[in-house]
Amino acid sequence: MVELLDLLLLLLAIALASTALRSFTFWVGKLGDINPRGAILSLTIGTVMGCLLVAAVLREPVPRITDEFSYTLMGDTFAHGHFANPSPPLQEFFDTFHVLVHPVYASKYFPAQGVFLAIGEKLTSHPAVCAAAQFDRLSGSDISSKRDQGAQTTFAKR
Numbered sequence: 001m002v003e004l005l006d007l008l009l010l011l012l013a014i015a016l017a018s019t020a021l022r023s024f025t026f027w028v029g030k031l032g033d034i035n036p037r038g039a040i041l042s043l044t045i046g047t048v049m050g051c052l053l054v055a056a057v058l059r060e061p062v063p064r065i066t067d068e069f070s071y072t073l074m075g076d077t078f079a080h081g082h083f084a085n086p087s088p089p090l091q092e093f094f095d096t097f098h099v100l101v102h103p104v105y106a107s108k109y110f111p112a113q114g115v116f117l118a119i120g121e122k123l124t125s126h127p128a129v130c131a132a133a134q135f136d137r138l139s140g141s142d143i144s145s146k147r148d149q150g151a152q153t154t155f156a157k158r
Contacts, residue, residue: 010057061128067109070098074107075117075127 063069077085084104088094091101100106107114113131120130 006057010054013053013057066097069096070107070109071113071117072127073099073105074109074111074114075121077106078111078114078118079121079127 063072073085077083084106087102087105094101094105098108100108116130117127121127123129
């Protein structure tokens with residue numbers, strides 16, 4: 001019931017912000033024509049504000065998919081200064097998807113996501129903070145790489 005209410009509040013916030021979003025994209029387009037770095041900066045700030053809005057409405061994100069449990073285990077392990085946890089004495093009761101139980105209790109994925117979650121847990125005691133920052137950084141770098149590719153293609157046409 002609470003998740004349904006949160007979803008309805010989020011949909012209401014999106015509906016109310018639609019006109020603001022249209023004007024924001026209009027001004028980002030105008031700024032992109034004048035100063036591409038300013039457009040990237042404004043999109044980065046917009047992404048951070050969007051993540052904060054979603055976090056305020058939906059509160060603390062909880063893992064819902066088996067992959068997310070594995071990443072949470074990895075981030076918690078790294079935040080406590082370990083690379084892996086010792087194997088539990090009754091391993092068959094800890095058997096779950098995407099988690100290695102023998103010879104150590106650890107996630108099976110590469111450590112990049114866990115490192116970001118550990119940094120967020122250490123700095124703010126909330127792992128999702130750096131995950132949002134990671135998403136924000138990736139979206140900004142994606143925009144700048146597309147802009148650079150566009151510059152290369154126009155140069156190649158000459």
